[in-house]
Amino acid sequence: MLRMLTVEDEPWISKGIEKMLPWQQYNIQIVGNARNGKIALDLIKLYKPDIIITDIRMPVMDGLSMLEQLNKEMTSYPKIIIISGYNDFDYAKRAIKYGVSNYILKPIDPEELKTTIENIKNQIERERQERENISIIQLKNYIYERISNREKHMDADVVFPCKYYLFIFSLVPISNEELKNIGRNFLLRMGSQHIYVVYEDSSEALINIIKTNIKQLQKRYPCGVSQIHEGEDLSVEHAYKEAIQNLKYYREDEKNVSNHVFLNIEDESKLLLALKQGEKRVFTQHLNEILDNNQTLEAHWFILFQLYIEISKYFNIDNRLDQNKAWLQEFKSISQWDDLYRWKAIFFDPLIDYILYKWDKYSKDYSLQVKIFIEQNYHNSSLSLDMVAEYLELSPSYLSWLFKKETGINFTSYIAKKRIEEAKKLLIQTQLNLYEISKAVGFNDVKYFIKVFKKEVSLTPIQFRELNT
Known part of the structure; x- marks a missing residue:
């Protein structure tokens, strides 16, 4: 009300x-x-x-x-x-x-007041929806950075639009018709992975969605669902890992990823770095060492599966593997070494060659292009990793990793610093009020603008203006 x-x-x-x-x-x-x-x-x-x-x-x-x-x-x-x-x-x-x-x-005049109130009420509702949209953009950027860069810091400025949420993990896109049945949600594109964040005001509402719509969804799509998390819990990588572990296309006998982890974080990082730098020899050598140290068919199955999950997080491989469902069917039906060797030769090795060809170490200076794009669009409150990644034809998660690696600062922090620098100029050089300045530099919520400004400058905008004019 x-x-x-x-x-x-x-x-x-x-x-x-x-x-x-x-x-x-x-x-x-x-x-x-x-x-x-x-x-x-x-x-x-x-x-x-x-x-x-x-x-x-x-x-x-x-x-x-x-x-x-x-x-x-x-x-x-x-x-x-x-x-x-x-x-x-x-x-x-x-x-x-x-x-x-x-x-x-x-x-x-009662009629004039009535018309005015109706217009204002509509405006408030539009602005609230816009704030929720901006909140989701900030949240998506945070999740990309948290998962892609494995950053451990908590960001007090990021909030979920509702009190409870869960993750749905899928390697194939879910149709819009299906999504309409699972309530309020938004999509994170992480390479070839589709992460659907579903959120509601009550845990009971999410439980009901799981029991009905999501259970039906899992019969038609290979997807995993996380536990329900509270919106104040921003350790989103836990929900991400849970959703992966609960994927529904494993073999239903002995294979259960939650109990088998053959590829540790250090190995994953080394293999991914080799791919990202175009080092095929390093990648192949290290993967063979890992496989040689784990001799069972089950171990090889899980190592390749875990590696594929990590690769699909960073690289857009949908076009290369447009037969994703067939790929999954082939993979889960592996029961002997010949099946594994055949699958690896037909699906896995060509995929690695494709990635190494496309994402080699001599690629364009993407970080510079990101900075130029931000320079031209920082005033747009909808500026996001998704937007820049689409412009550069990259995966948002890969772009997040690459930008942090090459600049030493994450995407969200860089945008915040840019916007605050521009705000400082306007505070000194113009008589615009804070509402106008916050809008001009890409903050639709003036209270959030003041909070970020104080965090960056250790002064409120008014204090800064008084000291510098």
């Missing part, structure tokens, strides 16, 4: 506003009335209203002075409706400066 505060020194007018519209039908709760701007500032801090209807002429502190103070403190960015008995253009001009949504003359 949206919260609304009225600021009016005439009680009969504030009472009239309360009775003028059926506020409950608009999903709006009037949380209070302030007799002047000074009292209103305290109530704004307490209730954090989404909408404020305020008069201009009031004792102690008038409406515009209140808005000026609110603009400085930046405790909230509610939608403002000004009401006044003075048809004065100067007032309207000053009001626009503080981001006022509408200016209504007294006596208030």
Whole structure:
């Protein structure tokens, strides 16, 4: 429910506003009335209203002075409706400066107020959806960096849009029709892997989705599902590993990946680095050493499976293995050494040659291209690893790894620093308010902008401006 505060020194007018519209039908709760701007500032801090209807002429502190103070403190960015008995253009001009949504003359016309409230309510809903979309972009970038670079830090700025989530892991894309049946979700493309993050406000809702829709989904797609995790738990690599371990296309007899780990992290890293650097000899030599140290068919099966999972995280191999389901069928049916040798010769070795050909150590300077792309698009709040990776025709997870390796800083941190540097210029060189500056540098949420700015500069934007102007 949206919260609304009225600021009016005439009680009969504030009472009239309360009775003028059926506020409950608009999903709006009037949380209070302030007799002047000074009292209103305290109530704004307490209730954090989404909408404020305020008069201009009031004792102690008038409406515009209140808005000026609110603009400085930046405790909230509610939608403002000004009401006044003075048809004065100067007032309207000053009001626009503080981001006022509408200016209504007294006596208030109920139809005009109704139209204004409906427009503002629609605007708030659009902005909330946009904030959720931006939150998902930040979250996706975080997951890419967390899994691709194995970074252990926790990012307090990243939040899940709901309280609970789970991962679905698949090596083939799930149709949009199927996805509609599993609730709110978004897709992470990690090379040839498809990671679907499903989220809801309650664990019961996710349990119900698992029992019904996801169980049916697993009959049609080779996919694994993680446990349910709380949104505050940002150790997303746990959900990722669980989803891989719960894949449903293993042989149903002795093979169970959760109990067999033949390829350790050090081996994985060494093999992947050889691939990423185009070192076929190093890759082949190390893989053969690992296989020689594990003599059983089962061990070879799991080593190649684990390696394929890691390779598919970084490299877009869908076009090369467009018969992914056939590949999986062949792989799970391996029961003797001849089957394994045949599968390796037909599927695995050509795949490695393809990757080494395409991703050799003499590839373009992608990190420079990323920096140029960011320079041209930092003002776009939707800028993401997905967007840059699509532009460069790379896997987002590979791009994340490559950018961190070559620059020493992850993609998200680089964008944040770029945006804050541009914001510092605007704070010094212009009179734009914080809302306008945050928009100009790609932050749609001004409170988040202030938080990131303070984290980078150790000062609030207002403190920085006062010290440098």
